[in-house]
Amino acid sequence: MKTRFCRLEFHNFGTSKLDTFSSEVKNGIYNNAAVFENPTVTEADFTQALTDFNTAAADYAQFGITKKTAFETKRQKLMQFLDSLANYVDSIAQGDISVIALAGFTPSSISSEQAPVLDKIQYFLLKRTEVAGEIIVDIQAIPKKGTIAYGCICVEGAPLSNPVFVNGQLKLSADDPAVLQDANKTRRKMFSGLTPGVVYYFYVYATNSASVSPLSDAKSILAA
CATH class of the missing domain: 2.60.40.10 (Immunoglobulins)
Structure with missing residues (x-):
């Protein structure tokens, strides 16, 4: 059976686009508790991660490379939360693109067009x-x-x-x-x-x- 899933395209988003996307996911999941009853990340934790990311991004833009490590750490934390929520939404949606879109994610095309799973990097x-x-x-x-x-x-x-x-x-x-x-x-x-x-x-x-x-x-x- 061909199913749809949450695309993980946000891994390639720039700072501004990632902020907008994260806000849409936050609104989609936490404002629809009837559909998303038990998210894997609490709203408080996700909000804090998004706030920390934006603060670190502003510091990086202002002070440059001295703030790069802090920015990357906060970005990675936000990314980890988004990955976890994407998996959670997939488990709820079971291929229903309306549920995926409600959560703020972008539905994939059919699974046969999904990008190949990545292996361990050797070199x-x-x-x-x-x-x-x-x-x-x-x-x-x-x-x-x-x-x-x-x-x-x-x-x-x-x-x-x-x-x-x-x-x-x-x-x-x-x-x-x-x-x-x-x-x-x-x-x-x-x-x-x-x-x-x-x-x-x-x-x-x-x-x-x-x-x-x-x-x-x-x-x-x-x-x-």
């Missing part, structure tokens, strides 16, 4: 620049799988123990260190302000309208 390169504490990550392009957005995770000192994506949200173990994330759609990532003499571990992943890929295997490099 990416790490290199130091001439700037102290700066690492560039170059990710190999994924062909013929729709519009792709690429993400990267940076960890200081030790690899993650068992990182996985659940409903589009990165799950870490309790003893894992904090991570830096670059969720912009480009294949080249730059991490600045790293500590010289410390080993950093990097993971990459990709998203399209159908899926979020598993995290890659870790690669490490010594910051200089």
Whole structure:
């Protein structure tokens, strides 16, 4: 049976468009409690995530690269909530495009036209620049799988123990260190302000309208 689902095109939205889209999803889901009785994200948490994202976006626009990491962290949090809500709406809608549209999402075309599910990324390169504490990550392009957005995770000192994506949200173990994330759609990532003499571990992943890929295997490099 051919069904419809919530498109995940919002992964490729710019700041303004993502704000507008998120507001539409918020209104669609939380103002229609008779249809969406138990969302996977509370209205308070979603509102806070959207507020934090807009604040971080304004700071990034005003102060530049010094606020980039904070902006990307808040964007990723909002994206994780949207992924979770998209899965929830799909479970309620069961292919009904009216329910999907009511929630503020865009219904897909028939499932046979859905973009292919993404596999783990196997190839990416790490290199130091001439700037102290700066690492560039170059990710190999994924062909013929729709519009792709690429993400990267940076960890200081030790690899993650068992990182996985659940409903589009990165799950870490309790003893894992904090991570830096670059969720912009480009294949080249730059991490600045790293500590010289410390080993950093990097993971990459990709998203399209159908899926979020598993995290890659870790690669490490010594910051200089």
